[in-house]
Amino acid sequence: MAGLETIYMGIPLQTPLIVAASSISSKIDRIKTTEQAGAGALVIRSLFEEQIMLDALRMEDELAVGAESFSEALTYFPQIQHGEADEHLMWIEKTRAEVGMPLIASLNATSPGVWTKYAKQLESTGVDGLEINVYAVASDPIQKGADLESALYQIVEAVKGEVQIPVAVKLSPYYTSTANVAAELDRRGIEALVLFNRFLQPDIDPETETLKNEMVLSTPEEMKLPLRWIALLYGRISSDLALSTGVHSGLGAAKALLAGATVVQTASALLKNGIPYLSTMLRELEGWMDERGYDNLESFRGKMSQKEVDDPFIFERAQYIKLLMDQK
């Protein structure tokens, strides 16, 4: 039987299939089911910068009210202690106590700020690693791309300065030079890059002329974007690479590993097919490895990366010239 063990961010994992940050981690029973099904690790849904900022604002308001009416304004403090951010931390501690597999906390970041200190508090819950989820739509026409990148590096440096546990950065695919951003992050000592985050895409209903903001799950087709970037970056940076978006099967996981992924992350496939489907994905990956005589993941990881394939330009080709010429 093929061995599926691997090491991700310095953490030994039983399998390369990680449950991506999602609603799956909001119930302990579900998390335990992922562990039984063979997940290598699980990323807990993010603690969002907005949650932390909201708590801080509430605290300021409460203290201001208290200061006006009572001298012992700090008696208001306990009321605020159980804010959303603190609840999230308590929830992770509880999960850590009940689950054996590696757990990775996730911190959502959109701008540099003192709130990055929450990284330390997430670390103190006993998680094995921390994923920084840089999730923001760059909608401000005044803000330059270079400034956004510099803000990203500031966040990463601040978080790296706070914690001892390994840190991964989950990027959006919308940087002008993804390869340069990856190299800059790598230079700052992150342990892994997660490619990519997937934005919610608002839609318009032409019948009712209203906005729709539904959560639409990914499709396997969407995997091609991160697949290309994993293949391009494999062997060029030292951080581990996690492929996220569109992994819906064991063969999908095999493709990601061939491109050079250290691990894959999956959420939509489990939300669509149920959590036990994770074991079906693992069996499919094992079967594929057995058929080819691959004893372990190392024997084929990166085999189809840009560095290894015969036609390395295929990953850089952006236009369809050849395909269009062939159709003439």
Ligand SMILES: Cc1cc2nc3c(=O)[nH]c(=O)nc-3n(C[C@H](O)[C@H](O)[C@H](O)COP(=O)(O)O)c2cc1C
């Ligand atoms: C219901 C749901 C909740 C999610 N919550 C988070 C989150 O809290 N933090 C995060 O970084 N990504 C979150 N994601 C994004 C997933 O981690 C993942 O990157 C994305 O769904 C693409 O992977 P998939 O194709 O396997 O679903 C969420 C996705 C879903 C479907």
